[in-house]
Structures are given as C-alpha cells and as structure tokens.
Amino acid sequence: MGNMAISGTADITHEGIKKHFTKWKKYPFQSVIELIANGFDSGATSVDVTIEHNEMHGLAAISVLDNGSGIDIKECDQHFSRFNESSKQGDDDLQGAHGKGRLAFHLLCSNATWYTKCHDSESKIFIDSLTLRNFSAKEISPKEQHAPLSLFKSGTCVVLTNFHTNLPELDVIRKNLESYFGWRLILNPERKLTVNGVEVDIPESDLIKKNICINGAEFKIDFIRWIDKPGDEKSYNYVVNHDGRVLHRDLSSFNKKPNFHLSSYSRSDWFDNFDKSSSSLNFTDTPQVSPDSTEFKKLKKAIHDFSSDIYEEFLREFVEEKIEEYEARGYFPEHKSLKAEEAAWRRENTKSFVKSLYLADPTIFNNIKEKPVKILLALIDKILVSNENDTIFEIIGEILNLDENQINIFSRQIKNSSLKNIVSTIEVLQKRELAVHKLREIMVKHYREVLETPDLQGIIESNTWLFGNKYTMLGAEEDDFQKISLNLRKHVKGIDLIDEGDLESTDLEEELDIDGVRRQVDLFLARKNIGFNSRGESYYQCTIIEIKRPAIALNEKHLKQIRDYARIISEHSGFSMEKMRFEIILVGRKISEKDFDIHSALETAVAKNCSGLIPSDT
Incomplete structure (x- = not known):
C-alpha cells in the first residue's frame, strides 16, 4: 500500500474554473455546504463539520467528515479531471453541484486535502487554489490516514487550510445549514449533520400527512410546508423509496407563490419497480410503473389538489396576520368622527374587502411602503360606501389581470363580504331601533x-x-x-x-x-x-x-x-x-x-x- 500515485488536470483552464464561481464570491461558506452535499450524495448517513480556530481566533482548519462510499483512487481521474459534469447527472437523490462544488474551496482558503477510504484502499488527494485544474493523489497507509476516518469502513474527510476569508458566527452557520439541508434531514431521519459535535436541527415547518388509493395501490404523501425557504431548493414533488432516497422529482406548480414553500414526498410499494426513464410504449404484460402510467398521473393530480387546499389555508392565515399587522400599525382609517358602532362597521367592511383582495392576488401589497398603503386603504374605504362601489370590482379585475377562475373566486369573496356587510348594517339598524324603543318606553310610558x-x-x-x-x-x-x-x-x-x-x-x-x-x-x-x-x-x-x-x-x-x-x-x-x-x-x-x-x-x-x-x- 501507499505505492500508487496519480496526478491529473481538469479539462478546463484555471481562469475558466474561477468564472464559474463568480456568483458565489459573496457566500464563501457555500464551499463548505458543497462538501457536505458531496458527503450525503456519496451515501453517507453522517456528516460532521469541525471548525478549528487558532489562539488569535482566526480560522485554523475546517474538516468535513462523512461515512459515505469514499473515493476509489483507481477512478480518481473520473472525479477530479471532469468539471461541471459527474456521475451525479440525472440522479434526483443528489444535491451537490454536479462535479464543480469540490473546487469552491478556493473562495475560502488556499488548500484542500481529501482523505478517503474506499473498499480496501486508503488515499489522499490534494489541490492548491493557485492551480485549481491540477490535482495529485496517492495511496497512503492506515497510519497516515486522518484519525477520525480510521474508525469508518469507508468515507471521506476533506480538510481545508490556509484561509484568506473568515466565516460567519457559529449560530449563523447552523441556521444556514438548517435551511439548506433541512428537507434532506426530515426526509431521511437516519441522516445526521453536526457542527462541532452539535446536531443541526430541522428548520421550522408544518407536516401534513395524506393517504390515497389509486387503482388498488396505496400511496402515503407527506407534505412539508417550510416557514422559511429551505436554501436555494425550489418546491418539488418527490417520489421516494422506503429508505428515503429520491427516485424522481417534479417541480411544483406553487413555486411562485410568495412566502409559500411546500414539498411533497410520496411513498408506496407501487414504486418498488419504478422506472422514471421508462417509455410510454409498453409492449409487455407487466403493469407500467413510470411517470407515464395512469396511476402516476392520477397521483400528480391528487398532489396538486392537496397542495391547493394547503395553499388556501396558508393564504387565509397569512391574510389574517397581514390584516392584524396593518391594524397594529394604524394603517386603516380611524373614523374618529363617527359613532363607535358605525366606525366598527366601516372598519370591518374595509378589512373584509382587503382580505378578498389579498386572496385574489397576495403580491398586491408586496414591498409597498407605509404611506401608499394608507392611501390605498383610505381610498378603498371611501369607495366602498360611495355610489361607485360597484366599479371597484371592475377596476381591480383589470389591474390584476385575473383569469376567469380567479375572477369567479374574487366575485364569491366579494359577495360573501357584501353579505357580511348587509348583516352588519342590519345589526346597526336593529340597535337603533332598540334605542328608539327604549327612549319611547321612558318618555311616553314611564x-x-x-x-x-x-x-x-x-x-x-x-x-x-x-x-x-x-x-x-x-x-x-x-x-x-x-x-x-x-x-x-x-x-x-x-x-x-x-x-x-x-x-x-x-x-x-x-x-x-x-x-x-x-x-x-x-x-x-x-x-x-x-x-x-x-x-x-x-x-x-x-x-x-x-x-x-x-x-x-x-x-x-x-x-x-x-x-x-x-x-x-x-x-x-x-x-x-x-x-x-x-x-x-x-x-x-x-x-x-x-x-x-x-x-x-x-x-x-x-x-x-x-x-x-x-x-x-x-
């Protein structure tokens, strides 16, 4: 052992590599995130990040240790000579940057060393940030192996040294890791990520479970609504096996809904023979288990319908919170000159309409400052009690460019709001009638x-x-x-x-x-x-x-x-x-x-x- 040595060059220039990371320069910690992702992508159930500081509180070393499959030195050229491509391509269960994430370390430090165990071989790979396209690898003896990795049957420990950029505070790092890897951790309970020995938590979220039967097949669907967006991950509908590994994923149609982040994970015995690349043409007697099958299409529709219900419930809660926020900030007209009961009626009338407006288009008040909001709410309040109140629906329908379905929903909401206002008005009139009755009783009869x-x-x-x-x-x-x-x-x-x-x-x-x-x-x-x-x-x-x-x-x-x-x-x-x-x-x-x-x-x-x-x- 320890007698094999390999060196190689990536099929791209040094400057070409650096250009690929231009957008990452503001987030140098992304390089550590990529190394963690590579660990999980290699099948690891545990990834441990250790951040060491020197006596001057400067960064001394960062190590990312995983118990994955490791790197076979004989296939090292396939991993390190390629850039922006890798064996990860087309695998929906993988999260790393498909062949380039390993070189992001240069944003943070000068040197990166990979200690790895794979099968019966142990090796060490080294890259210098001054020559990113070049790497050197050699076999090492067990005594030369990185100590923590010696305890694993296989795995990799990447050690970063000679830093030119600092890291954020430890709490910020943990929050970033929660956001980026939370969906993987909740999907795979056996996976664990630690920073300096402290386990990274799953970020705040709501779990909604649904079961559905399609053509005799049972499907269990977990919907996770994230309070904050999980990293740069978009909203997907995942198909996962019983081990939690992703077999297939489709983008959710709810990605552009503001403040709404929903992932779905479908499990079923039906997926045991799932082939996502299967052709829609099936010339055998074996039932088709693929994205083109009838069952899968019905599953997608059910997921969309469930997601719509979850979104509507989220939107109602979001609107209520927004209305409470506007009220607390004093955005609604106060009606100081009106009697208390009439002012309350006006306030509820305006709030009901604004709720309907929000439900029709939640983006309408996004990034709008205090004064414009106050002016808009005051104008709505005035129009709703004027002779022109019917025209507000036409104006808003045109401005928001609502489709037919949205117009119908908005119309129903306005009708419900109008009915509530009629009831409120009747209540006001009833109170007035009661007041007249009480006064008549005193002045005439008693x-x-x-x-x-x-x-x-x-x-x-x-x-x-x-x-x-x-x-x-x-x-x-x-x-x-x-x-x-x-x-x-x-x-x-x-x-x-x-x-x-x-x-x-x-x-x-x-x-x-x-x-x-x-x-x-x-x-x-x-x-x-x-x-x-x-x-x-x-x-x-x-x-x-x-x-x-x-x-x-x-x-x-x-x-x-x-x-x-x-x-x-x-x-x-x-x-x-x-x-x-x-x-x-x-x-x-x-x-x-x-x-x-x-x-x-x-x-x-x-x-x-x-x-x-x-x-x-x-």
Missing part, C-alpha cells in the same frame, strides 16, 4: 316614574343621530367646551325652576306633584366638531342639546330660556373670538297644549323655510 335619569342620559349620549342624521358624529366629546357651556347655562334665569304650568296635562293632575318632578334632572349635552362651509373653509360646529325632564310640557318660558342662553353664549369672549356656529336644540316629551309662542314660532319657521325657531341674530 315618564311618571322617571325621578333619576342615568338611563335616559346614556341613551341620548350614545344616540345623537336621534336628532337627525347630521348629528350622528356628535360622539367626540370636548370636556372644556362641555364645562364652559354648562357653566353659562347656570346664568339663565329660572332654567331649573318648575311651576304648575310646566306640568299641564289632561291626565296628570293627581298623579304628579311638583316636588316629585323637581327630583328629576334636566339633561344637557354640548359637543364641538370641525365643519366646512361651501368654500371649503373650516369652522367649529357647536351643538348644545337641552333636554327637559320627561314630566314637563314645553312652553313659552322654555323658549325664552333658550333665547337668553343664546344671548349669553354670544357675549362670552371665549366663544366670540373663534369661528364658531352654534345650534341649540330644545327637547321635551311634548309641547304644552296651552302654549302659544312655540306653536306660532313653528308655523313661522315652516312658512319662511327657516331651520330654527330663534333667529341667528338674536
């Missing part, structure tokens, strides 16, 4: 018993739309304005005094007394919101609502009080200095039958088409 008014106050404050649709937005309360307005009210003479004339009714003489009514409380609301005139100029719209006690019938005294209140407000310096418009609303259960002034004012307002009973110049 006003005799109303001595305290928290229920009435709550109903009025939560339902300002009762005074007209334009008052729907009175929910935003101004504490300062409320307090000042309430203080000014105290200056109105007799505004809280009750006399017998205020109780005038056909059926109350003995049922109500003045002392009882005095224990009731008048209600008072004051709100200030920004409004705009026809010229687009802003002003403060100030609304004051004076609600007399349910037992009181409105009369000329109350009208005079409101007139006095309007005068006091107009004279207040804090209000006169700002652009303000005031509305004072007087509310009561009924108008006194004996009153003349209010009835007269109402008739005058109708005749002159006035909006109020008290002129604005009063």
Whole structure:
C-alpha cells in the first residue's frame, strides 16, 4: 500500500474554473455546504463539520467528515479531471453541484486535502487554489490516514487550510445549514449533520400527512410546508423509496407563490419497480410503473389538489396576520368622527374587502411602503360606501389581470363580504331601533316614574343621530367646551325652576306633584366638531342639546330660556373670538297644549323655510 500515485488536470483552464464561481464570491461558506452535499450524495448517513480556530481566533482548519462510499483512487481521474459534469447527472437523490462544488474551496482558503477510504484502499488527494485544474493523489497507509476516518469502513474527510476569508458566527452557520439541508434531514431521519459535535436541527415547518388509493395501490404523501425557504431548493414533488432516497422529482406548480414553500414526498410499494426513464410504449404484460402510467398521473393530480387546499389555508392565515399587522400599525382609517358602532362597521367592511383582495392576488401589497398603503386603504374605504362601489370590482379585475377562475373566486369573496356587510348594517339598524324603543318606553310610558335619569342620559349620549342624521358624529366629546357651556347655562334665569304650568296635562293632575318632578334632572349635552362651509373653509360646529325632564310640557318660558342662553353664549369672549356656529336644540316629551309662542314660532319657521325657531341674530 501507499505505492500508487496519480496526478491529473481538469479539462478546463484555471481562469475558466474561477468564472464559474463568480456568483458565489459573496457566500464563501457555500464551499463548505458543497462538501457536505458531496458527503450525503456519496451515501453517507453522517456528516460532521469541525471548525478549528487558532489562539488569535482566526480560522485554523475546517474538516468535513462523512461515512459515505469514499473515493476509489483507481477512478480518481473520473472525479477530479471532469468539471461541471459527474456521475451525479440525472440522479434526483443528489444535491451537490454536479462535479464543480469540490473546487469552491478556493473562495475560502488556499488548500484542500481529501482523505478517503474506499473498499480496501486508503488515499489522499490534494489541490492548491493557485492551480485549481491540477490535482495529485496517492495511496497512503492506515497510519497516515486522518484519525477520525480510521474508525469508518469507508468515507471521506476533506480538510481545508490556509484561509484568506473568515466565516460567519457559529449560530449563523447552523441556521444556514438548517435551511439548506433541512428537507434532506426530515426526509431521511437516519441522516445526521453536526457542527462541532452539535446536531443541526430541522428548520421550522408544518407536516401534513395524506393517504390515497389509486387503482388498488396505496400511496402515503407527506407534505412539508417550510416557514422559511429551505436554501436555494425550489418546491418539488418527490417520489421516494422506503429508505428515503429520491427516485424522481417534479417541480411544483406553487413555486411562485410568495412566502409559500411546500414539498411533497410520496411513498408506496407501487414504486418498488419504478422506472422514471421508462417509455410510454409498453409492449409487455407487466403493469407500467413510470411517470407515464395512469396511476402516476392520477397521483400528480391528487398532489396538486392537496397542495391547493394547503395553499388556501396558508393564504387565509397569512391574510389574517397581514390584516392584524396593518391594524397594529394604524394603517386603516380611524373614523374618529363617527359613532363607535358605525366606525366598527366601516372598519370591518374595509378589512373584509382587503382580505378578498389579498386572496385574489397576495403580491398586491408586496414591498409597498407605509404611506401608499394608507392611501390605498383610505381610498378603498371611501369607495366602498360611495355610489361607485360597484366599479371597484371592475377596476381591480383589470389591474390584476385575473383569469376567469380567479375572477369567479374574487366575485364569491366579494359577495360573501357584501353579505357580511348587509348583516352588519342590519345589526346597526336593529340597535337603533332598540334605542328608539327604549327612549319611547321612558318618555311616553314611564315618564311618571322617571325621578333619576342615568338611563335616559346614556341613551341620548350614545344616540345623537336621534336628532337627525347630521348629528350622528356628535360622539367626540370636548370636556372644556362641555364645562364652559354648562357653566353659562347656570346664568339663565329660572332654567331649573318648575311651576304648575310646566306640568299641564289632561291626565296628570293627581298623579304628579311638583316636588316629585323637581327630583328629576334636566339633561344637557354640548359637543364641538370641525365643519366646512361651501368654500371649503373650516369652522367649529357647536351643538348644545337641552333636554327637559320627561314630566314637563314645553312652553313659552322654555323658549325664552333658550333665547337668553343664546344671548349669553354670544357675549362670552371665549366663544366670540373663534369661528364658531352654534345650534341649540330644545327637547321635551311634548309641547304644552296651552302654549302659544312655540306653536306660532313653528308655523313661522315652516312658512319662511327657516331651520330654527330663534333667529341667528338674536
């Protein structure tokens, strides 16, 4: 032993070799990944990477040890004299770079030495980065063999030395290896990869198992959805034997789905005689077991259907997470001027549509910045409640260039969304009807018993739309304005005094007394919101609502009080200095039958088409 020596030259120039690795220069650790892949490709069940540092924390050596088949020195020329081709060509179970990955070491260091055991021979192969096309190989004795490899029946240990480039941190290296080899490790549980003695984990993923029977043959399909893309591996549908080795693979039709990475692995006794190169012409009585067989075509369709279901479920979860993210970042319109229930309805309406939009085309919001997203969501929100809401479907259908199937799916989603909005609207209307019912119960049927008014106050404050649709937005309360307005009210003479004339009714003489009514409380609301005139100029719209006690019938005294209140407000310096418009609303259960002034004012307002009973110049 140790007397055979071989030297050779690759059939490509040194510069030609280096050009093949131009894209790899930013990722010198790829050279180690290629050596690991070569180990697994040689049938290894274990690959151990050891990274050694010197006292100055610089790289001293990297070794990649595997228990694969090793390299036969007699066939060394077939491995090292060829570039960009190898016996791996056409073998779907192999991951290395088909004959060139072994030379990637020059991106990281100057020297690479292969220690190998194959059958009864032990040998050593050496390549220098200055002459990449040349290699030298010789047989060695067991004493000269790399120590860890001595324990294996066969295998290879590649040792890299004389580094000119450093490696990333150990945690980063492990993450890279998880990503690149994770699918191989999960597919072959007996395979193991370690870095400095610590096993590389399988990256985060979801496993979905399916079983199917086709023409009497049982197929077990494992779908693995990777949270992050596994290295540079595309999504494939694999056929594997019971040992986990890949017999055949096809590209999945889901490769271009953003953030979606799905692999499928099909196992079956039916594959025991699988021949992927078999011709579609079969002149024997033996059932065809190949990609052209009926069973295999049905299997591919089943895999596609299962994959579609998994993708739709992923997409629903992805969309929900995206909507939550947009909401947390405050991208959706806030509707501060609307009542809480109406704002909630608008928000859900817009969110439902955006979900449908995402499901139709998940790429539509990809790489879009904050401001454009906010503008887009605001425009969608406005259009959905406008008279042009039907046109949004046409516009989006044209922009996204949806095919007929996508248009039908999008249409169904919009219809479902619209139905939800109708239901939500009905719920809002039902709540309004309930509010009116509760108010009617208090003001019409139970006003005799109303001595305290928290229920009435709550109903009025939560339902300002009762005074007209334009008052729907009175929910935003101004504490300062409320307090000042309430203080000014105290200056109105007799505004809280009750006399017998205020109780005038056909059926109350003995049922109500003045002392009882005095224990009731008048209600008072004051709100200030920004409004705009026809010229687009802003002003403060100030609304004051004076609600007399349910037992009181409105009369000329109350009208005079409101007139006095309007005068006091107009004279207040804090209000006169700002652009303000005031509305004072007087509310009561009924108008006194004996009153003349209010009835007269109402008739005058109708005749002159006035909006109020008290002129604005009063």
